[in-house]
Amino acid sequence: MAALQGYLDIPMTPLNAGVPKTVARLTAPAKQRVKVLAYGFYFDGTVNSATPVQITVGRISTDGTSTAEVLQLVEPELPEAVQTTGGINYTAEPTYSTPVLKTFTVHPQLGYEYLAPQGQEDIIGGGGILGFQITAQLGVNVRGYVKIEE
Secondary structure: OOOOEEEEEEEEEEEOOOOOEEEEEEEOOOOOOEEEEEEEEEEOOOOOOOOOEEEEEEEEEEOOEEEEEOOEEOOOOOOOOOOOEEEEEEEEOOEEOOOOOEEEEEOOOOEEEEEOOOOOOEEEOOOOEEEEEEEOOOOEEEEEEEEEEO
């Protein structure tokens, strides 16, 4: 890893009530590990008594259908290119390996941001796929980001 950092932007994405939706995935280059440094998800809910939104972070064993998204360099003046590929807004859900890595809940009027402690970042193995799936009990929109280092 040579400290080449990039962001995957997750634009505003609608979540249908009770339907799990993978909003983002990262695929590491073959034979190259990738660190997940941070991620954040932010909701626009309006009901203060709404059931919390569930976010699942897991490894994908079989990819579904998503929109390809190019990761943006943190330092755009660098001549290197990020090798990690991104996908957003799945229309056909992927299959997740079990067990999942993390599951947590967030109130749909709030957001959640995770900054990995140095040396304790999640690692995506070479050629591996990491996905972020969100389930909301009421219809709500989400936007966010994932920051990586190669």
